[in-house]
Amino acid sequence: MVTQGSTVQLNERAQDVLKTLIREFVVDGKPVGSGRLAKSYWEKLSSATIRNVMADLEKVGFLTQPHTSAGRVPTTKGYRFYVDSLSDTRQLTAREVVRIKQSLEQETDPGELMSKTSQVLSTLSNNVGFVLAPPISRAAMKHIKFIRIAKKRILVVLVTGSGFVQHRLIQTDQEFSQRELNQAGRYLVAHFEGKTLLEIRLELLRLMLEEKSLYDQMLKNVTLLGAATFVQYEGEEDEESEVYLGSTAGMIRKPELADINKMTVLFETFEEKSRLVKIVTECLKTNSSGPTVRIGLEKHIPGMRDWALITSPYLCDQKAIGSLGILGPSRMEYDKAISLVDYVAKLFGKLLNSD
Template identity: 35%
Template sequence: MITELNQRSRDIFRQIVEAYVETGEPVGSRTLSRRLGIALSPATIRNVMADLEELGLLKAPHTSAGRVPTDVGLRLFVNGLLEVGDLSDDERESIDAQCAASGRSLPEALEEATTMLSGLSSCAGLVMAPKTDRPLKHIEFVNLQPGRALVVLVTEDGLVENRVVEVPMGIPSSVLQMASNYLNARVVGRTLAEARTRLQAEAEEQRTQLDELTRRVVDTGMATWAGSRSSGVLIVRGQAKLLDDVSALSDLERIRSLFEALETRDAMMRLLEATGQAEGVQIFIGAENNLFSHAGCSLIVSPYTNGKDQIVGAIGVIGPTRINYARIIPMVDYTAKVISRMIG
């Protein structure tokens, strides 16, 4: 569609998007006239704006005389008109320092990198930690409500993961405690794969002293972990940054929708995993993804790799659709490359 716009329309459209990114406010013909610095009458500018609106690139919020870009318009801008900036030396040094893994576990280093990205971008930072099979320290079943229990798994390096599992209705807490005790006696110091191997061997040799109900709980918990750990772990930091500029998200209802999306961890994980299907920075704008289509937000994310150039995770930021794409895209890209070097 960008080829359908003449140079005047491109210039006006670019100025509208850049002004909107800066202020979050609708852009009118008077503002555009000042920004363009060329002799165009307000009437001419309004005509071009009307044409851009007809193409679906702009919209008029409420009764405002100004215009803001639509999600389609932002996508067109990012793909065809955006001039991506470069990081300053200070920003590069800050990212390098925060990603340094000296004396820290990988999860801790990733948390630091995510917090750093949130601070530099004024957005929420998120990272999908790589699939791991670290030695385990503790596993526990916690009763939530009839028919549901929480399985908590802690690795030796302090990574905590939770999963909700279905359990028989009316199961007593003593059964969950027995299942926890049974597993802890066998998993501590072993990876999940090693623990599963031992449990399977015991079952085949019929050496287990568990009753049928406890056995079902143990099997359910282990099956849940076996099917879920391929996705890695989602870490989100800096959600409060999204409250700093309410106008950027239109209203509190949109903020609430975004917070709910961030808590929908399985869906967020699937979205981040999709970045592994393409190289480099991926950008999801507003309604392009139904996970946060009602929250008026964009996600900028990039995969990172291990020493074998295999994609093992992804890191990025999520914020209002008017985030500073030119600044944040290279920031996310550089952070992902630093993490790749750190892991390699």
Template identity: 30%
Template sequence: MADDRRLKVLSAIVTDFVRTREPVGSRALVERYQLGVSPATIRNDMAALEDEGYIQQPHTSAGRVPTEKGYRLFVDEVARVKPLSAPERAAITALLTGEADLEQVVARTVRVLAQLTGQLAVVEYPSLRLTSLRHLELVALGPTRILLVIITDTGRVEQRTVIMDGDVVSLPALEHLRVRLNAALVGCRAADVVPALEALGEQAPAEERVLLRAVTGALEDALCPDAEERLVVAGTANLARSTPDFSSLGPLLDAVEEQVVLLRLLADGGAPASHAADDGMRVSIGSENRDDALAEASVVSASYTAGSDDAVAHLGVIGPTRMDYPATMASVRAVARYLTRFLAGSAHQ
């Protein structure tokens, strides 16, 4: 739809309905918005918008509400990302104050994102598969048990316990292997680790090969493409406050508990690639989520990086389709950029 005036009318209807949760009539548009046209013209525009499926009349109300198609057009053509207020900028800046590790920053990030948007917030940890190794540590936990500690350039720390199946761990051999592994693997991306380990195995002395195979298996499991990613969620209570916007919250809450569903939603937003912004932000609305449990929900997501152009993970929010899209998009984008800045600093420390 190319009619600028009708877009303004649609924008006013969306804005008013998001604010009041009440169907919007032509009189309210005349009184609250400076549209520069007569009430009769607004009524004609509303009739055209309804015929085209952008708004609808719920029940017998005289007012109209946006449809999923109307929200989509609003986001694509009308919505502009709002500048953050000073308190919002201060809240996000506080994420990076002090000496905080990745765990602390992710925990703070998801809480602040939920507070800023009033929605359910989800933050994915930087993927082990998409980051580089910074350091590996091997710690003997007993005669036959080893703790493998994996530290990436984003500051993510993962631990794996290695069982030696009866073979007694030699502390000098363990230290020697630790040095060799770090020399061979530091700076490697996950895809390069297996070839490097194979080359290391061919060069390893016979007495170290059993130990190397055990550690290699644990490391490859942690970095394999099917390895489960980690994410954190905050603001579930915000969904409860949006109960009137959903016919039933149960299926949506069940979907939130399914990590695989959330990871998919964050990764592609459920929306077509044509709805992705240049900075990786996506907005998927209702049925675009391709999951019945989210048919009445919208997902606003963005990717973040570790200082390069490649995304290492995603974050976003889930809420009702009756959402303040410009403000939500601004918060998601800003938090993603701050997290990118933090990780870029970590990667160069």
């Protein structure tokens, strides 16, 4: 598990107080006082002793006191330390696993699977689940077919390894017969099946520079048709991936959303999905094979200091092609949320790879 780490070292007692305070705070979002901790967890420790530990934690920036007479609440730094120190995450219950499988395994259409997955993540976490579809340039080609529409207009039907079907109309400088189009399609499938669209584009450019493609008419047709088809797949810098968002119903009931400003920022983020895509794509670039936890999103999305993002890549043909996860207030059950995202990402990738 990858997290934004903290360099501060805490003794065992301070760690216990911090972890327990966070677990208490997650329950209801109310500031936690020393008396509440002493009564619930440490009969052998006085309120005064716990209060001193909490004061020390506040000095190093792990806790803060919202009001003079109130208890403490964890800061972003405190949450980070807590997540870093999780040795084990809470396993999903057998009932939750069955519910997830029943919801997802019946879906055969990739788009419907992504939509349903985001909904499952939302429902089970009471946060907002999302699935970031893979950029098309990163998708592997499974099949391609060219269909003659008019003299110099061709319909391209492209099927990716994960089952997405894309239709494109291309304009060519020369006329092709349907027989020539069929030959070109068979050649591309035979030589490039399993390669990403970006890889295919680069290989076709190389072939165009080789003299043999000038003398082999069929190969010349392949390079011309391929160039017209794959010219758009130059890279991922400016490529926008589609985001599937689950329901916000479970999250808007949380006290954090009682603040109209926080709610406004949240829904602006959903409206301007490019913000979310950018930060999730950054998580994908960490090359982590498991969940990545980001706490405090102010750097990426103004106004989202008190929010957290848990993401995990999903694989197709052993390659990370996209990401999924949950977005919610920093006050969340991280042990459960991390397990949920991890399990769903693995199942989702398995379902994408299944025929």
